Amino acid sequence: MKRARITGVGGCLPVQVVTNDELAVRVDTSDEWIRARTGILQRHIVSGDENAVSMATDAARKALDHAGVSPANVDAVVVATSTPDQVFPSVGARVQAGLGMTSGFGFDVSAACSGFIYALSTANALICAGQARRVLVIGVEVFSRLMDWNDRTTCVLFGDGAGAVLLEEGGSDGEGVLSTHLHSDGRLGDLLYVDGAAGCAGTTQHLKMQGREIFRHAVAKLSAAVDEALSVNGLTAEDVQWLVPHQANIRIIDGMAKKLALSSERVVVTVDRHANTSAASIPLALNEAVHDGRIQKGDLVLMEALGGGLTWGSALVRM
Ligand code: ACO
Numbered sequence: 001m002k003r004a005r006i007t008g009v010g011g012c013l014p015v016q017v018v019t020n021d022e023l024a025v026r027v028d029t030s031d032e033w034i035r036a037r038t039g040i041l042q043r044h045i046v047s048g049d050e051n052a053v054s055m056a057t058d059a060a061r062k063a064l065d066h067a068g069v070s071p072a073n074v075d076a077v078v079v080a081t082s083t084p085d086q087v088f089p090s091v092g093a094r095v096q097a098g099l100g101m102t103s104g105f106g107f108d109v110s111a112a113c114s115g116f117i118y119a120l121s122t123a124n125a126l127i128c129a130g131q132a133r134r135v136l137v138i139g140v141e142v143f144s145r146l147m148d149w150n151d152r153t154t155c156v157l158f159g160d161g162a163g164a165v166l167l168e169e170g171g172s173d174g175e176g177v178l179s180t181h182l183h184s185d186g187r188l189g190d191l192l193y194v195d196g197a198a199g200c201a202g203t204t205q206h207l208k209m210q211g212r213e214i215f216r217h218a219v220a221k222l223s224a225a226v227d228e229a230l231s232v233n234g235l236t237a238e239d240v241q242w243l244v245p246h247q248a249n250i251r252i253i254d255g256m257a258k259k260l261a262l263s264s265e266r267v268v269v270t271v272d273r274h275a276n277t278s279a280a281s282i283p284l285a286l287n288e289a290v291h292d293g294r295i296q297k298g299d300l301v302l303m304e305a306l307g308g309g310l311t312w313g314s315a316l317v318r319m
Pocket of ligand 1 (some may be wrong): 038213
């Protein structure tokens with residue numbers, strides 16, 4: 001059976017940084033409250049001509065450079081996003097053009113904060129089925145567009161950015177993407193959603209969230225998805241070298257690390273500087289830990305995420 005492995009990683013963050021203190025000028029909040037409840041100190045927010053396509057293309061280019069692969073040799077671009085710049089063409093097709101690709105195909109996947117796990121799973125399936133040999137997997141979000149900047153319960157939590165990996169056919173048993181696990185439960189859709197879309201009369205198009213309920217579901221559902229990934233592969237938590245979780249909240253991340261009995265040095269955390277970048281958070285965290293030398297070739301990396309839908313899932317990857 002064919003296998004897929006990650007051969008390149010890249011990331012892109014908007015230039016503009018917005019601190020908690022700056023938000024406290026706009027809404028009734030404080031640096032102390034945000035730090036204590038979420039672990040967030042700052043977030044990057046798009047400005048000027050930065051947008052989903054520009055960030056995704058930049059992250060993709062860096063992942064290709066890291067892998068030493070030319071865009072002409074990429075077969076597909078799979079983009080996880082809930083905040084495309086246009087309804088269509090997809091960000092995937094726009095990135096394809098931005099990279100100068102004249103063959104292959106690009107499309108978007110919508111699974112909110114779990115989007116990167118869904119996109120990785122889709123790309124892995126394309127490679128395992130022999131439909132593609134090299135796939136760019138990108139998570140990109142401009143969540144600043146979805147915020148009600150007068151709602152302190154949501155606007156402090158999110159940031160913008162993009163992360164990308166190149167997935168290539170190759171590797172032997174026990175290497176590369178070992179398994180991915182996807183779940184959703186549409187009955188829980190109203191716990192976290194965007195109210196309508198452009199052109200839908202009577203909607204705000206703002207993100208709405210029942211934070212406490214999301215927190216409660218996150219720890220239980222992520223634990224189950226992690227157990228599933230380990231047991232399918234005949235592994236235990238002791239085999240995991242790195243946890244690269246979705247970066248929603250330091251308390252959820254700490255809860256998962258505790259469950260796995262992983263010391264904090266083995267958990268990649270970016271939520272303090274990036275806040276929650278939804279589908280971009282896992283590849284951005286992976287990008288940081290690969291390029292600063294923490295994650296090495298051969299390391300076993302566990303990724304997990306939960307988001308609107310509700311959607312959730314996990315992936316086990318031997319780098
Ligand atoms: N600044 C100051 N006070 C605030 C703020 C703020 N930014 N936001 C809410 N408060 C107030 C509330 O109004 C409330 O005040 P009240 O008691 O006078 O009514 C009080 O703080 C407590 O509010 P809660 O919502 O109960 O606060 P909680 O401790 O649950 O923390 C939080 C909120 C951080 C959102 C938490 O529920 C959480 O982390 N949930 C997980 C949700 C999440 O991470 N979502 C991201 C998207 S989903 C995902 O990616 C997994």
